[in-house]
Amino acid sequence: MSQVSDIVADWIAVDWGTSNMRAWAMGAGGAVLAHGESNAGMGSLRPEQFEGALLSVVAPWLKPDGVTEVIACGMVGARQGWTEASYRAVPCPPVGGTLTDAPTRNPRIRVRIVAGLRQDTPADVMRGEETQIAGFVAQRPGFSGPVCLPGTHTKWADLRGGEVEDFSTVMTGELFALLSERSVLRHSVGDGWDKVSFEAGVADALAAPELVTGRLFALRAQSLLADLSADAARARLSGLLIGLELAGTRARWDGGIPVAIIGNGKLAQLYADALALSGAQSTIEDADTLTVRGLSAAYLSLKETAV
């Protein structure tokens, strides 16, 4: 069965994470012509399987003659990914400089992977978020202030004049998943929500971050002794962990400049709510839009370098 497409991409943007892959057919002027995705994430692929997984999504968009360039970001460049892309050391612009070529057999594509960022002290790394930050800087040239990218491993960065000055990672999302799904708390945590419990969790964690690990088991005890609802337990757990994260990143968001939250949907809103409770302002910037914009910035910087 042959695939038919009216779309011919000028180039192709790819965000390839651990659990899924998303691709956009880009027009010459920067417009998105088409979008496709796959659940073939980095975590489920061996190196030699990446090219096929990519082509299964983007083949219909390739130029009939010549080479279509593909710019990819994210865990595709990890040691366990397609090929290991370098890390650039902060402080530096979020993207720019050399990209890493991924090995391909099909002559109709050339795939290059955006470098991640590294920080030596304290040790930290990111892959993928630098591209979203680049997208943010593209629409706010020269921005100075804090950005927050909520997720499994939430990233906080300080930007200065559009460069990433330093950053830190907090495993809030992964801790929430482990505790709510795999710890003894799974018996007490449901699928629903309770705003008041979330806010109380944030406030308690900010006031006494050293007590949070003790307060976790109280969720179980309260559900045994006091009929704490599963909805309230889930919201309070989320609030305690986000509040603990805010306690540890206070120096980043406490300086009076609104935090640019780069995210989506409910999680981004939770961070905005938690920051508001803490007295900090924030804006929510759409992560998907910024990913495409950041990949465009990487593609353009490549063209400029080549000139």
Next chain:
Amino acid sequence: MSQVSDIVADWIAVDWGTSNMRAWAMGAGGAVLAHGESNAGMGSLRPEQFEGALLSVVAPWLKPDGVTEVIACGMVGARQGWTEASYRAVPCPPVGGTLTDAPTRNPRIRVRIVAGLRQDTPADVMRGEETQIAGFVAQRPGFSGPVCLPGTHTKWADLRGGEVEDFSTVMTGELFALLSERSVLRHSVGDGWDKVSFEAGVADALAAPELVTGRLFALRAQSLLADLSADAARARLSGLLIGLELAGTRARWDGGIPVAIIGNGKLAQLYADALALSGAQSTIEDADTLTVRGLSAAYLSLKETAV
């Protein structure tokens, strides 16, 4: 195949946790005549399976005529256990008062379960540790001071005049297992040990508990960027989590009275080391010995009540 035994128990002591069951044949004078165990923990049994699991270990010790009494503590009395035993509210002696009869079909045994302890504010519960505390109080009558029972869910209690005044639970052991085995850190954490890294983790967490969740991901980054050894990563993770626990329980151990650590082996020693780094003295009390002693206290209190 019939089992032959020279041992006839005056009564039988049982510590029945989530993952295993241990039983002791007790002599009239309080001596241990025999010991047996099974991996049929509460977590793997339906209520109607407990009696058979018990008899498979203790049958050889039953009196040839009449009823042998069995006193059990631990998760056997949880809602998911053999039968739900009550909780006694602190402040109260660690054991005493009514025990809960478990339903049995074999007329040669009578099984009674020690009550757990509950605390309403902040909400907390324990099942099993109260019996170890009772064993400690039996050898230190009227003790006032802090006790610590390290484990999956570490318990801290303040005793006053031999009674449990209040207590708190910190999920340090479960967090360590989840992070080292199921999170992204599993790629960086090995099986070995490094004392210096453990001590640095304790000190860092005590100095800035709010930064611990941020420091967790640094273990991954350091192993990627700086070749942090897997042994050092494991020890530092343990140190960070135990240090965070000590930061949150400071009021319990900072009063000048040595902490009675009720535990075994390496974990108990780690807590003693961490407390020493924090300037607190401690003693290590053998948990197994105290479990038997505590069950004996429960058995004796029953006899006294019956008089």
